[in-house]
Amino acid sequence: MNVVNYASLNWTCEHCTWVNKDFDIACTMCYITHSGARNLPFQWEWQPNPDQWIPYDKLSSAQIEAAYQAGLPNVTLTAGYFRFLGGRHILHMDHLTRKFEQENTSTRKIRSVRRIADDDNSILMPVTSIDAESICAICIEPFAGDGLTDVVRLPPCAPGHYFHRLCIAQAIKLRDRCPLCAKSVVY
Ligand SMILES: [Zn+2]
């Protein structure tokens, strides 16, 4: 059996100084998303209340993503935070409507769930044409002459807010709004 020593990989919250486990993405005390989350290729989040989204920990996220990639209609959460919770939490996935919900089978409570990932073209929308002098608003680099494959915009933005796919993917994993106009990205 593989034993991972998470104690050696703990991280300290930059906001409240609480020490979190390696597999946590959000701080267990203040729920602020760890800045390291920006480098994860995908992130699953759940909604405890209408104003807040909290990322699942890395192990739960990996379990959900595997089920998502396999096209499964649901998955019982047994990893990470859920490993001692007796398999009471089921995530339902409607792949057509992209409606995701977590159900607590004991309390029948339903929470909304969402996914943000570098490959999601419904949020990171490919761009077909831009002005020659356009630059990425995050890294301030011009979009090089290798075509537009890497250039995206966000659904709520007016034309002109263009970004490299990875630059904006990293930004919205931490804060789901356009860094230029601050419009919220709903997904
Ligand atoms: Zn914290």
Ligand SMILES: [Zn+2]
């Ligand atoms: Zn960029």
Ligand SMILES: [Zn+2]
């Ligand atoms: Zn914008």
